[in-house]
Amino acid sequence: MACHLPADCLDEIFEYLEEDKLTLHSCLLVNHLWCEISVRILWRNIWNFKRLSRKRSLRVSSSILSTLVACLPNESREILYKNEIFLSTPTSKPPLFNYASFCKVLSICRINIIVEDVLKNEPSSVNCLVTNEIIKMFMNQIYALKKLNYYCNQYTINLINFSFTYFPGAKDLSELYCSSNLPSNFFHQLSQICHNLQSISIDFHYDVSNGLKELIFLQNNLKDLTLSAFDYVSWENIIPAITKHSQTITKLRLYSDNELPFSFVGSFSNLQEFIFSFSDGSSFEDFKELQYVNFSKLQILKIPLQCPHPDYVKKFLEINGKNLKKFYTDENDKSLNLSIAKFCPNLTSLFIIFNKGEKDILKTIFNNCQHLESIKIWGGKEYLTEKEVFEIVVNHSPKSFCELKMYNSSVSDVFPKDLESFFINWKKRIPKKLLNLIIIKEFHFNMENINIIEKYENLGVVKFEIKGYEEEEDDEEEVYSFL
Template sequence: MACQLPADCLNEIIEYLEEERLTLHSCLLVNHIWCDISVRILWRNILNFKRYCKTRPLWVTTSILYTLIACLPNESKDVLYKNEIFIPALTSKPPLFNYAAFCKILSICRIREIVDKVLKKESSNNKVLVTNEVIKMFVNQIYSLKKLDYYYNQHNNNNNLINFSIAYFPGARDLIELRCSSNLPSNFFHQLSQMCHNLQSVTIDFRNNVSEELKELISLQNNLKNLTLSAFDYVSWTNIIPTLTKHSHTVTKLRLYSYNDNNLISFVSLFTNLQEFILSFNEETNFEDFKKLQHVKFSNLQCLKIPIQCPDPEYVMKFLEINGKNLKKFYTYENDKALSLSVANFCPNLKSLFIIFNNGEKDILKSIFNNCQYLESIKIWCGGSHLSEKEAFEVVANHSPKNFYELKIYYSSISEVSSEDLESFFINWKNRTSKKLLSLIIIREYYKCIKNMNIIKKYENLGVIKFEIKSYKEEEEEEEEVCNYFY
């Protein structure tokens, strides 16, 4: 039956399995057509473009690198041989496919990490040599590149030996997403600006002063939609702001990450078409610049996230008064009572919320549920000086809206909920008018034994809840609330 399906139909079907790696590997074994389609999807993002990802087993990383080396052209293999770099082949047979050509997402950082991990016994110079030859193969063979990740870490002396030139990289013309550091060689930005004018997403990690070539690249883009700026070690993005504001009418997602107070944010007032705004600064930031934003109307803003340090709650409350009606998501680590009440008053259309409640503030949570009738998901910090689990469970069971289905509990201390209170919560949820399955997610610093697992399993088996445990890091990565560009 599988052989009778046309290749284009198979391709449409197998595309849906992109995140199901084990299933895709099974598809490789069906027949030649299935294998040809599946291998292209598997290798499209083989280097894993996500900035945070679960660590792959060493054997997987080794297989990827050895396969890439097997695909190297003869001249590159000769270079490795002359430098006495001998890497055993996985098989005596030549590769079935030109795997490098299938890649549409290229991460220079990932290549370097894979080489360092697999060839850890090799000298630094040999690792750089292998990295350069693999990069050269990608540049020569990728025919349509969609995403590129290229960072330069000045603290690593080997970085200046990485040889990545795109002067003869026709595949880069299709590039739609670029992640880079500002201290890359200026000729890289110049070469890219000559061929690439359709970037939709740009992430810049500011490591030093911004070159004119980087400004030129940003200026020449026709439809920039997503913009992420990160600045650490007291580096500033100030002198690129005039270039960025040229795209103020097209950018809909803006993310600002900084560990210092040198970076202006008042320029955000020009980006009036924003749909998503993330503002992540460290605890020493005074946010005086946010004063200029509190009165600005962002008619399309649906997502506002302020992890780590929050501006003065009075500024945020005024901002919500003007912009809260259209918000679908609002996250902040602030635990100010007045700010929490303002969420209930100004954000009636929220679907997802994270805000911290102090112990005894269950009435505020109740007000939020009563006034935000579209709320589907909430994260609550429990334990210690924060809202108790018992209070949170009671309000969620009795006052959450009919479409509510996801409860995330952050633990700031050891769980204190009794087995009786937990089971009572599950029973109350089961008896609700709305029969939605509750997704209960426990978030804590490390994976630890969870109390009352027998009760949790009981109600999982009854189809009342779906249970999951996450670490703080996993949750922050998924929500893109933490941005760390150190390589």
């Protein structure tokens, strides 16, 4: 019965499975129509696979590369043949689909990585030629590119031949992730055909070219901007081009290994999300100015790594805290934590650090923030213990609460009887909610506790997950290294 559904109906159903790669792969085997729809979705962003292990990553990379080689036009095959480059393909027959045309996301750096992984024993000239022919094929075949990822080091830039003169599909580009050290003519060419970028992420290297400034300035509706500057490189030269979009940008992320100017943010009156992470921001003089600015639409504020002086942040929360939905900070300051309870009553998600003996502050936050759904707490010997957190969560968290994230670098102090008591009491809460319990990295549970967790998972009381710290940072978009 399902195979007789019309294609447009199947299309709509399969769109809901975009993130469920396993189910989509199973649909490949039903019939040709199901296969075509599934392949089109799977190849929309073929680069979005997790590099879980070296062996598995190499297997996936080999599969992608061999499929792309099979799709190469005859002209490219001839070029490879004349250079004595012979690459295997999945089958001697022509591919079932023109896979390259399905792509909406193009990652130049991931193509380069895949080629280097698979052809690691080949000279760099061979890798370069294969990479360029694959890129050329994408440029000819993609009719509506949505996202371009082009982070490259200086060596790679000199090897890759990329020109928008022959890339008409780039006119629909909405997301650009790039390095600032790309040739100026690359940005100039892109600025001639693409004026509707909504999201730009720039990894700064060396000086900022006029082409990049021109590209940013010419956009019509830029909403999302990420600036990452390390090795003491500055984004200062690009600020005038950025402030032209102060009324349209709603999401801003600033990452650096030193303190860079960011008082320009004060003019971004429609800002909804603001993340800034400076590993050396000892004075935060610019935030001293921003503490008095009213961002009436701000809902998300994240300050990983170093935090400005707590007094500055408290003043900022006094003015802007009422609208905040998410607030994350690595600062462990008692007065700042109390100001969160006082000025941020509508929070739904919070990451905060409590020092040892600050149980009453956590209780106050729960009592004052009645919309809180999720909290991430850093525990350990110098901080609140997980046993204390469990007791406060079950007795004082609001009815909306359903997710607890715990990071603890020391051995767990929770005894099996305490853990079971926590789950029993959570089960009795009204309204009944499944608790998402996420343990981050070095939190050490013994097997008895693991068995208790599994017991209450089976009873539908808790959903348990262990994450690496980096994986958790990825989920919260707090990392500042991009592929």
